[in-house]
Amino acid sequence: MTMWNLTPLSNLNAREHLDIAFANGEVTEIEKKFLMNLYEQYKTTLGRPSFSMQAQGQRPELYNLIHDAYGLVQDNRKLKKLRAELKLLADYCPYCGFAPISDLDHHLQHNRFKLLSIFALNLIPCCSPCNTGKRRSPSDKPAEHQLHTYLESVANYDFLRATVTLHPGTGALEVVYLVEKCVGMSAELYLRLTNHLTEFDLHKKYAKQVNIHLSEHQFGMEMAYQNGEIMLRAYLNGTANAHAKNFGVNDWRTALFRGLALCDGFCNGGFKKALGQKS
Numbered sequence: 001m002t003m004w005n006l007t008p009l010s011n012l013n014a015r016e017h018l019d020i021a022f023a024n025g026e027v028t029e030i031e032k033k034f035l036m037n038l039y040e041q042y043k044t045t046l047g048r049p050s051f052s053m054q055a056q057g058q059r060p061e062l063y064n065l066i067h068d069a070y071g072l073v074q075d076n077r078k079l080k081k082l083r084a085e086l087k088l089l090a091d092y093c094p095y096c097g098f099a100p101i102s103d104l105d106h107h108l109q110h111n112r113f114k115l116l117s118i119f120a121l122n123l124i125p126c127c128s129p130c131n132t133g134k135r136r137s138p139s140d141k142p143a144e145h146q147l148h149t150y151l152e153s154v155a156n157y158d159f160l161r162a163t164v165t166l167h168p169g170t171g172a173l174e175v176v177y178l179v180e181k182c183v184g185m186s187a188e189l190y191l192r193l194t195n196h197l198t199e200f201d202l203h204k205k206y207a208k209q210v211n212i213h214l215s216e217h218q219f220g221m222e223m224a225y226q227n228g229e230i231m232l233r234a235y236l237n238g239t240a241n242a243h244a245k246n247f248g249v250n251d252w253r254t255a256l257f258r259g260l261a262l263c264d265g266f267c268n269g270g271f272k273k274a275l276g277q278k279s
């Protein structure tokens with residue numbers, strides 16, 4: 001699965017990374033133990049932002065030492081292996097689901113949560129636009145807290161929807177992505193998932209991706225429609241199922257094809273005009 005969740009590194013090697021970064025005693029054994037404790041706490045609290053994750057009260061230099069050690073997680077520096085391993089965890093950015101991996105995002109921002117700067121669980125491979133578009137410090141509102149890509153699985157829910165309509169005047173395709181509140185889903189998770197779509201500007205990004213992706217399916221749709229509306233719907237549903245299998249039920253492409261299959265105007269011939277229009 002590529003969107004929303006990634007499986008974390010099977011061995012985080014957190015202690016080893018601290019030893020590699022601070023091989024000359026710049027960080028004491030006691031401090032390393034303190035950091036390992038903080039990492040454990042991070043796991044237990046699922047990486048949610050909190051005052052205690054800032055871990056104040058240590059000597060001031062420690063915060064900058066760890067913060068600056070992130071520079072070692074660059075190509076050709078001491079922790080380059082960590083970078084390479086993390087980038088292999090995903091085919092596409094887990095935040096948007098379509099762009100290639102280019103960056104590592106600090107789930108808890110490393111200007112705020114300095115002691116988490118080189119902790120593998122706090123490093124999420126993602127695309128550059130998602131990384132740079134993300135807020136600089138976490139929201140005060142829990143309903144706006146970013147979902148943790150490694151620690152908070154949403155695989156038990158089928159929540160992403162794309163509502164497809166055709167513009168009454170021009171016939172152009174109009175796709176609106178939204179999160180459906182599933183049975184058993186908490187109100188807070190619903191709000192956080194909904195917030196994810198706006199936080200990473202996905203409404204705007206998907207408008208373009210939808211056009212690109214559908215143009216690749218134009219011929220398939222035309223062929224299917226030669227045998228009628230029912231066959232076009234079968235093509236759309238079949239493609240949705242294939243996407244669900246490859247990318248997950250909450251992938252933007254799965255939601256798109258499901259939404260298209262539910263749009264009568266699109267299926268009864270409107271698709272030709274809809275795909276011809278670049279709205």
Ligand SMILES: [Zn+2]
Pocket residue numbers: 093094095096097098099126127128129130131
């Ligand atoms: Zn992205």
